[in-house]
Amino acid sequence: xxxxxxxxxxxxxxxxxxxxxxxxxxxxxxxxxxxxxxxxxxxxxxxxxxxxxxxxxxxxxxxxxxxxxxxxxxxxxxxxxxxxxxxxxxxxxxxxxxxxxxxxxxxxxxxxxxxxxxxxxxxxxxxxxxxxxxxxxxxxxxxxxxxxxxxxxxxxxxxxxxxxxxxxxxxxxxxxxxxxxxxxxxxxxxxxxxxxxxxxxxxxxxxxxxxxxxxxxxxxxxxxxxxxxxxxxxxxxxxxxxxxxxxxxxxxxxxxxxxx
Ligand SMILES: [Zn+2]
Numbered sequence: 554x555x556x557x558x559x560x561x562x563x564x565x566x567x568x569x570x571x572x573x574x575x576x577x578x579x580x581x582x583x584x585x586x587x588x589x590x591x592x593x594x595x596x597x598x599x600x601x602x603x604x605x606x607x608x609x610x611x612x613x614x615x616x617x618x619x620x621x622x623x624x625x626x627x628x629x630x631x632x633x634x635x636x637x638x639x640x641x642x643x644x645x646x647x648x649x650x651x652x653x654x655x656x657x658x659x660x661x662x663x664x665x666x667x668x669x670x671x672x673x674x675x676x677x678x679x680x681x682x683x684x685x686x687x688x689x690x691x692x693x694x695x696x697x698x699x700x701x702x703x704x705x706x707x708x709x710x711x712x713x714x715x716x717x718x719x720x721x722x723x724x725x726x727x728x729x730x731x732x733x734x735x736x737x738x739x740x741x742x743x744x745x746x747x748x749x750x751x752x753x754x755x756x757x758x759x760x761x762x763x764x765x766x767x768x769x770x771x772x773x774x775x776x777x778x779x780x781x782x783x784x785x786x787x788x789x790x791x792x793x794x795x796x797x798x799x800x801x802x803x804x805x806x807x808x809x810x811x812x813x
Pocket of ligand 1 (some may be wrong): 707
């Protein structure tokens with residue numbers, strides 16, 4: 554059986570005009586192996602994730618890959634990059650043979666410039682369980698309003714959260730360093746909520762029916778102050794401008810803090 558792990562890599566490339574531009578891609582690493590009769594898995598993906606991050610993501614992130622960076626390998630084309638990543642892993646991952654490396658242009662970050670305002674959107678994923686149930690409604694009404702989402706034991710979603718900062722760039726030419734941006738969203742929302750039951754496990758949802766709308770509002774409240782503080786420290790004064798939450802591939806909503 555084949556197993557694939559995806560990690561985001563953000564390096565830097567030289568554009569046609571000679572200037573440096575961000576190069577973001579999703580690295581898909583696929584390995585092959587037998588399913589263990591002991592634990593029912595080909596491999597523990599926690600080990601795969603750790604190795605990919607240590608050997609590839611940390612070595613390439615933020616680096617120039619054209620040979621001008623002494624601390625980074627010279628991988629100036631996408632083809633060489635795919636081969637170079639294979640070599641960084643020694644053709645193996647978690648002691649299993651690599652089957653392929655695939656590079657896919659990443660959807661995040663998205664940078665928007667209007668001539669006056671800069672916006673940077675970064676995208677995150679988390680999986681969580683919830684139960685939609687309004688205390689103000691009877692059990693029968695809850696079933697009528699929320700249908701199978703009222704299932705007493707709950708159900709799960711793979712959420713996508715897009716976070717947009719807006720403002721002016723500082724001396725470093727950015728709204729907020731990507732690692733700081735990620736660390737805040739990770740600690741305040743995504744890492745905290747991932748693999749949790751929102752109603753049962755998290756105090757911020759006490760007394761709140763965790764619809765996508767309420768989840769977006771809670772995320773907004775948790776992110777506003779830490780992002781503002783970090784942006785002030787970076788000297789840019791950027792602010793949280795928008796959250797987009799995808800609950801399924803077909804249901805998504807946008808929130809700009811309008812009822813805060
Ligand atoms: Zn749901």
